[in-house]
Amino acid sequence: MQSQHIMRSFDEELRLLTNQIGGMGGYAERMVEQAVAALVSGDAALAKKVIEDDAFLDEKEREIGEKAVVIIAKRQPMAADLREIVGAIRISGDLERIGDLGKNIAKRVVAVTEARQPTRLFRGLSALSDLALTQLKEVLDAYASHSADKISFVRDRDEEIDAMYTSLFRELLTYMMEDPRNITACTHLVFCAKNIERIGDHATNIAETVYHIVTGTVLPPERPKEDKSHKVVAPTQQEN
Template sequence: MNEHIAKQFDADLENIRSRVLQMGGLVEQQIVRAFAALETGDLMLADEVVATDHDVNRHEVELDEACAHLIARRQPAASDLRMIMAVIKTITDLERVGDEAKKIAKRARTLHSGDMPFVPRVELRHVSATAVAMLRKALDAFARTDPTVSAQIARQDKEVDAEFKSIMRQLITFMMEDPRMISSSLEVLFIAKAIERIGDHAKNISEYVVYMVKGRDVRHIGLEAIEREAAEG
């Protein structure tokens, strides 16, 4: 590749990467707003989150298109191609995180619509903060092309999974004590499940960063192996 083309490729790729981060920022905002709607019962805010999901989807479609164009026009070599593959995978996960935010907003609407007078008091703030922090960290790792945080995120994912199980046990107790709690408890359970999924997606994204940098696929190999990978630097 001559120097001019190489520069142009870098500029195009940088443009795509910054748009991924923009999409990531939007998705993060969607989760935070969905939770605010859940905590405050602001139904207008919940509606806004649902409506804004279209923007998230548009980002995904446009970025897929941009990646295809970049490959077709610049015919990148192996390492650049890995970067683009990582982008394609990352935006799929971001779009799914957006879906989870939308689902949380919808359930916030159901819980606050007045049809459910018996709502269990379950603390979701900590686990949702962890999931959002994981996502932010994964996007940060993507921005700085830093593979070392993936082990840390994998550990946090285990924490989130454990917290989900603990929330589920609490909800079972509520339901057993008062059957009128059952419907609303299931809504809360699915919200907790959505948070747990956001953690999974953040973990996926951090693993693509490792793939992008090292060309080795760390998906599906377990936490210990990821830590070895990170330690190998």
């Protein structure tokens, strides 16, 4: 990272660009964290704040995109520099999507918590979001230090998130079958869980971009998807 260019101002521009990605990453992490916290504690005010925060990420993404285009036009960067800049555009896109997903969770808070729900509904969800947040943090840390060492673990964790999501899907389905009054809340929770699972996928995308920035090669092709929720059906009779 510390290769020096003859023009110091180029270094300066690159650093500003990556720092802005850092800022976006911090915001996205915080939004997801707060959205899930609002959901678990039924805090409508916090949810409202998260929804408003999303505008910041949209704005930042646009800003980074423009700045990157200006740098490309002005400096005509090659190789590592070009990867760095294109990578920044891609990462900012993923982070913006993560913000949207966080916002979507926050939007459902009121619907889910209208009637007080038993805590067991949320236990799995906060565990799932912890996994996704850890994944996001590791990926952004890898971006900060420009190291590809930990990237391979990220995929393992993505698998873990998928498995957890499938299991959660099944659990929420059982609650709906137990008592039709659960259906509203549980349907929203299924969407929230799906959103968190998608956040994990975006984190994996970022990991791939970081790997490309650092090494110049692409991560070996991805293994088959592990999310099996599309195969889950509601059991029609009690199995033994």
